[in-house]
Amino acid sequence: MVTSNVKEGSKPWWMRGNYGPVSSETEALDLPVGGEIPSELHGMFTQIGPNPPEVSPHWFLGHGMVHGILLREGRAVRYRSRWIRTPHLHSPSDDPDHPENSPANTNVVVHGGRILVLEERHLPYEINSDLGTIGPVDFGGAVARSLTAHPKVCPASGELLAFSQSRAEPALTFYRFDKQGRCITSQAAELQRPVMIHDFAMTSEHVLFLDLPVVFAAETGSAVPYHWDGKHQARLGVMSREGGPISWYNIDPCFVFHTINACSIGNRITLDACRYPTLWEGGSENFTSPAMVHRWTLDLNAGDVREETLFDVRCEFPSVDRRLLGRPNRYAYVSTMVDEEMGSIQHGHRVVKLDFVTGTTEHHHFGVSRYVCEPVFVPRSPDAEDEDDGFVLAIVYDRARDTSELVILSATSPGSVPLAIIALPERVPFGFHASWIPADL
Secondary structure (H helix, E strand, C coil): CCCCCCCCHHEEECCCCHHHHHHHHHEEEECCEEEEECCCCCEEEEEECCCCCCCCCHHHHHHHEEEEECCCCCEEEEEEECCCCHHCCCCCCCCCCCCCCCCCCCCCEECCEEEEEECCCCCEECCCCCCCEEEEEECCCCCHHHHHHHEEECCCCCEEEEEEEECCCCCEEEEEEECCCEEEEEEEECCCEECCCCCEEECCCCCEEEEEEEECHHHHCCCCCEEECCCCCEEEEECCCCCCCCEEECCCCEEEEEEEEEEEECCCEEEEEEECCCCCCCCCCCCCCCCCCCCCEEEEECEEEEEEEEEEEEEEEEEHHHHHHCCCCCCCEEECCCCEEEEEEEECCEEEEEEECCCCCEEEEEECEEEEEECEEEEEECCCCCCCCEEEEEEEEEEEEEEEEEEEEECCCCCCCCCCCCCCCCCCCCEEEECCCCCCC
């Protein structure tokens, strides 16, 4: 139960409005639906993010709650929300560096028959399809303390590629797990200094790491002890998926929370991501400069990098067809950043389809005071031939009514009228990442 005697106006922005937590776990059956849910959607849409039972010192540190909407045979069968049961839920200050004391608030990934909840400073936690917590996962002892919140599942091999970071040595460790979750590669690498690496990328042959100027500094006094250091050389690192040395390529200063995709074409690698020109110059509680879609093209023979901004769209939370991860993709779907502010940061109120071939965009406007979380692309079927033959799902918050909905769009024409709008029994706080869990897990 969320309890607080602090007045709403005096709370930090991540504890107010729809950033603020809901008070309890909820369950509802047979949700009201406007329009028609496509019969091909058989599985569960999840959204995860901070939902602290008490006041949290930072948005990134609030304890995680996962929200799941089960779809089957054209029906919204069930909504359920559950806190992830880790030691952090009731005692977040007790040994916060213990590998199992995770806020479990950032991402949900399916691999090896397991549903994993991830947050980058601690071990992942496994949950079941009813959102009940099973326990921490150390991959048979292969992972000692932490795993990235953004591991990549290779669509060709079924392998899980991931990394962990430490403020001590070694600074970075790359992991490769087979499709059953057994560790087959563990490769340590040194960085210039401890930095924040939230995401990375993969191609059919390589993994790419981002060594960027958001650096660790204990003296910042922030609950998240990182800050911008423009003197730190920004670099992209390329490593074989088999392990081995990293080749580094200098790039212009920036920060990236989320990559879109990467691919190898001959001796060139392209990496697309949502790029911030700077981040946290005024402290880690402030998000000031919006991100835009950026491309780096690395020439492995010449050892150089070309950079370019691809779309005039302020955006975050990109989604692609996961069947094309590590391979060339034509489309991506993002949530936009807009002028109207909520708290200290700006939040999206459109979903935009990006066409990397034509350079064009298609927007879905949700309306005034309606804010969208991460969009997720779901193919119509596992063997759908066209890359955009499927659906885009996202939770939308209506500030005027203080309610949330799950909206289903056609991926082929997302600007059209929604295929279905599912009314949820409570608002879903702005969180971090959404996922689609197929029924045949």
